Amino acid sequence: MKTDAADFDIVIVGGGMVGASMACLLGSLDLRIALIDRTQYDSTQLPFAQDSLKFDARVSALTPASQKIFSEIGAWEAINAMRCCPYQDIEVWDADGTGRIHFSAAEINQQSLGTIVENSIINTALYAALEKVSNLKLMAPATIKDLSVNNASTILETEEGQQFAAGLVIAADGANSRIRELAGFKTREWDYNHLALVTTVRTELPHKQTALQRFIDTGPLAFLPLASKREDDDQDYCSIVWSDVPDRAQQLLEMPDDQFRHELATNIENKLGTIEWVDKRYSFPLRQRHALDYVQDNIVLIGDAAHTIHPLAGQGVNLGLLDAAALAAELVRGLEAGRSPADPTVLGRYQRKRIGHNLGMMWLMEGFKHLFAEQALPVRWLRNVGMSGVDNISMIKNHLARKAMGLDLPRNN
Numbered sequence: 001m002k003t004d005a006a007d008f009d010i011v012i013v014g015g016g017m018v019g020a021s022m023a024c025l026l027g028s029l030d031l032r033i034a035l036i037d038r039t040q041y042d043s044t045q046l047p048f049a050q051d052s053l054k055f056d057a058r059v060s061a062l063t064p065a066s067q068k069i070f071s072e073i074g075a076w077e078a079i080n081a082m083r084c085c086p087y088q089d090i091e092v093w094d095a096d097g098t099g100r101i102h103f104s105a106a107e108i109n110q111q112s113l114g115t116i117v118e119n120s121i122i123n124t125a126l127y128a129a130l131e132k133v134s135n136l137k138l139m140a141p142a143t144i145k146d147l148s149v150n151n152a153s154t155i156l157e158t159e160e161g162q163q164f165a166a167g168l169v170i171a172a173d174g175a176n177s178r179i180r181e182l183a184g185f186k187t188r189e190w191d192y193n194h195l196a197l198v199t200t201v202r203t204e205l206p207h208k209q210t211a212l213q214r215f216i217d218t219g220p221l222a223f224l225p226l227a228s229k230r231e232d233d234d235q236d237y238c239s240i241v242w243s244d245v246p247d248r249a250q251q252l253l254e255m256p257d258d259q260f261r262h263e264l265a266t267n268i269e270n271k272l273g274t275i276e277w278v279d280k281r282y283s284f285p286l287r288q289r290h291a292l293d294y295v296q297d298n299i300v301l302i303g304d305a306a307h308t309i310h311p312l313a314g315q316g317v318n319l320g321l322l323d324a325a326a327l328a329a330e331l332v333r334g335l336e337a338g339r340s341p342a343d344p345t346v347l348g349r350y351q352r353k354r355i356g357h358n359l360g361m362m363w364l365m366e367g368f369k370h371l372f373a374e375q376a377l378p379v380r381w382l383r384n385v386g387m388s389g390v391d392n393i394s395m396i397k398n399h400l401a402r403k404a405m406g407l408d409l410p411r412n413n
């Protein structure tokens, strides 16, 4: 059932990875849909040529569940054709002691544990897929600056002076969501007191499609394998995510390349030999945030607008894509039953499906972070015994791996 009073049945605000996927998922519906973003993403140019050695510093570790969503919306083939690196193993260990855990795709009969993809490659593939969506009006660059809610619709206003009415607003406008703020959604949030430093490196030894994560006293350091597709050797580039307390992160950002390469090699215990080259470094403040409700009037939150989580387990965009898939499934189900997109039953079902799962994952990551930040001796002993213990009990370990990969989700989630 459409909302005749509105200019659009659904307006998606935010066309990042989650919002653009949402638009693709709704592409086959007989509805008037708009996607608005202040950035104009490009679908035609490969962000980095396939064989070039220039990488986007921002990457995502995509779970098999996310890969399935991208396949369904026709974006995976393009991602695969550009550049991505499936990984078969993850090694996590603790700088303090002997705690160590190793996840392996072979142990759970999967081809890979996930795939590392540069964010700009994901966006390029999504915007190419969006070009085939006929019921979509793409408005970019356009920035939402205000909204007002009345019974049947929400009026959105852009900084560029446009105004239009939406039957349902899907806020996918990221961690600092303007829609969430304007609509007055309540959140629970706190600062992690961490900055995440990201960059790309070339290493002396091949990564062997293994992701490495070492928990240092002040935060985790991850080496994520990249595929460079060079003919001679395509296993010598890694993406770095190093989360640390602000003072230390700032030092790492500012130190000369030579010194930083040395710091990196030492802090990953020289697992990949020397660090031969490092790209420009960037940093992102990390904040934990969760909206108490995902639905209010005819506005619904998805992705980082609903929740932000520490990147230590690479779950943020994966959770957002599951939000988009769950909301799309409920909208389709509602339309089949004659309900409008903003029907409270439809949106309530979406919230019930996603809020518990997202919170569960956030608490798991929060627990990890506190466990590894704790310096007290008994906790250090416990974490070492705990990690080694879990590593020895394959049933628990494999259950953890399947959960993180999104393999054990209920249907339609």
Ligand SMILES: Cc1cc2nc3c(=O)[nH]c(=O)nc-3n(C[C@H](O)[C@H](O)[C@H](O)COP(=O)(O)OP(=O)(O)OC[C@H]3O[C@@H](n4cnc5c(N)ncnc54)[C@H](O)[C@@H]3O)c2cc1C
Residues within 6 Å of the ligand: 013, 014, 015, 016, 017, 018, 019, 036, 037, 038, 039, 059, 060, 061, 062, 142, 143, 144, 145, 172, 173, 174, 175, 177, 178, 179, 196, 197, 198, 241, 284, 302, 303, 304, 305, 311, 313, 314, 315, 316, 317, 318, 319, 320
């Ligand atoms: C260092 C780091 C590493 C990470 N690694 C991983 C990982 O390995 N795996 C993983 O799953 N997640 C990871 N994440 C998290 C992941 O990047 C985010 O969860 C994801 O980008 C969120 O996507 P989104 O589309 O919800 O929001 P965003 O990517 O923030 O997109 C929001 C969009 O909304 C637009 N927008 C904002 N305001 C407005 C407005 N007022 N009007 C119009 N448009 C607007 C923006 O231009 C943007 O395009 C990582 C995060 C960090 C910081």
